[in-house]
Amino acid sequence: MPKVKRARGAGGGAEASVSLADQIIQGDLVKPITRVKARGKGRRRGGEEEEDEYVDEKLSRRILEQARIQQEELEAEHGTGREESKKKKTTVLGPVSKDGNSDTEDDEWPSLEKAATMEKGDNCEEVTVNMEDEKAIEMFMNKNPPLRRTLADIIMEKITEKQTEVETVMSEISGRPMPQLDPRVLEVYKGVREVLSKYRSGKLPKAFKIIPALSNWEQILYITEPETWTAAAMYQATRIFSSNLKEKMAQRFYNLVLLPRIRDDIVEYKRLNFHLYMALKKALFKPGAWFKGILIPLCESGTCTLREAIIVGSVLTQCSIPVLHSGAAMLKIAEMEYSGANSIFLRLLIDKKYALPFRVVDALVFHFLAFRTEQRTLPVLWHQCLLTFAQRYKEDLSSEQKEGLLELLKFQSHPQISPEIRRELVNSKCRDVEGMQPEAME
Template sequence: MSLPCNPIKGPDSQDADSDEEWPALGEAGVDDADAVCDAEVVVDPSDEKAIELFMNKNAPVRRTLADIIMEKITEKQTEVGTVMSEVSGHPMPQLDPRIIEVYKGVSKVLSKYRSGKLPKAFKIIPALSNWEQVLYLTEPESWTAAAMYQATRIFSSNLKERMAQRFYNLVLLPRVRDDIAEYKRLNFHLYSALKKALFKPGAWFKGILIPLCESGTCTLREAIIIGSILTKCSIPVLHSSAAMLKLAEMEYNGANSIFLRLLLDKKYALPFRVLDALVAHFLSFRSEKRVLPVLWHQSLLTLAQRYKADLGSEQKEALLELLKIQTHPQISAEIRRELQNSESRDVEVVLPVIVEMD
């Protein structure tokens, strides 16, 4: 079935194109994304080897995008179908064959899409209650990179945060990881999609960055490419603080250090609870026997540089003791200098009293 393509609505509409704060595809990240997208990202072999020591050796084999989506849809269908059967005595109705035919046609369009108009049938998917089931019919694993960008624009603008998080996690993240694994860099359209997805920062952290770190299989190349998004985009402090808290508390896998350093470099006014968690994160390595990557020492240095005045005197003393156990020839000395030559948040500064002479 051949589907007619409808023009995307103008700025006054409520769909993705009404999002004026985000640049169009031709403008999104042209200057800053080139370095990441146009050439293969070269990583330091020693850093890569050091990070591999902390990767999950028993991680399950990565499934294809279709496997992930179908599994989630099947779970939902089984759950809802059981409830429907118990209430009405009838199984949950299946999709109308005409709808299936329409979205199979949409699939063909998206598998060849380069630019221009998108089918209206695709643009209404976020408004459907069974949007995941319908989305599966369009075969996201076969979409072109340009189609993935346009889909991310639509879904990030029209889905609630929790649903956007599922789209990012089930559709966008696997595609991004597959592209980096195959080409050693990230397609420009997919990079732009990651930037566009930050329209909902909470969903971005919960659907992309946190699952990536929790997988225990994030490579140095993936961390560098996805981490560059953090440096190029403005992110609200509350979302970044929550992400840093989560990164500090989860099991260490190497990539954490990159994301923590990039977020620390944004110079937020962080709550003390987050800073305390970060200090506890680094102190947890006192008994670590494996050689820590340079990235770990760099992230600790960034913490000392940016937040030395916000640390307590006991925290500084503990970190100085840590430096005697986990050392780096150049970086440790710099960290020690930052910690020793700064005020602490729990030390009162006594101002001199000026006595007026009669």
């Protein structure tokens, strides 16, 4: 005869002291569960409390402990520990995160994901250049350009010139020579130089951030050797100097440090590094210094290539620039000796649809009329620039200027573009005719 199973939850001593009738009655009743339940966790259904089943606290601790042990075994098997994963996180270029150590002051720090998905206008991809346009622009380049010096040569020459001037003034006033830099200062900025030559992300040394406030900032800047900075360090330096330097001082930084670095990078890699491109955009924080220190010297050099003009010109299309600065730059470019890059910059500035003063419009007209005696074949970029000018400012021209431009099309014509230019000029009003209409009505 099989053994009778004991009732679950019933004690041996209690069951022996209860009569058989009472045991039968208790067997039909619902017995309370002996485990402890957290208060407020039950749900009521139909007036009765329904209890949720939970994993015991000790069992949860054991499950988590086993999961941690298995994770450590997997990491040890694949050779990736916690320290190595932390090192990987610190080398990621990106915005401020919980695990990262990026600079909290940089709100526009570009991440690698953003850099990988940038459009061609941001120059993360190689710029495609039309060979015919490039050859046409080379015809108007300076055939005997001056010897191109390195960035160190330019900075050293300027510093020596400035230092000689200051020493002369100091000796005349006080009769004593200008004191040299303290060896401790040299030691500090040599350490800054080492940091900037390996910089990728994070905070910059405070000694570097105070350079714009120093009277001899160019001399201190030379000690850090800007030609050895990484592209990310150049971007951070441009942020600091464009925000804290005056316009003339920022112009010198753009011209002596930023522009040579950008041109060298384009020549070497056939495209511009993402951080350098962002530095070029950040430099427009001071538009006057940007035009005087980057755009105008680039046009005056006579050696600006089509690739450089396209990359630098793309900054003009993406950024908002005050009309007075753009108008002054257009006036200067229109009056200087022509090179193929001038047409690119003029067309991009004209296409921003400014309400230009008549002085700038007249200068642009004289710029185009100067090509009536040009014997060389003009590039397509020149005709495109003239078409853009006719489309945007055709009603700001006088009748004499319009007749001169129509006469120009007989000497310099393009089979597809010149008819469009003529149509724009013919089907438009003149500014002097509009001014005469009220007098005729009176």
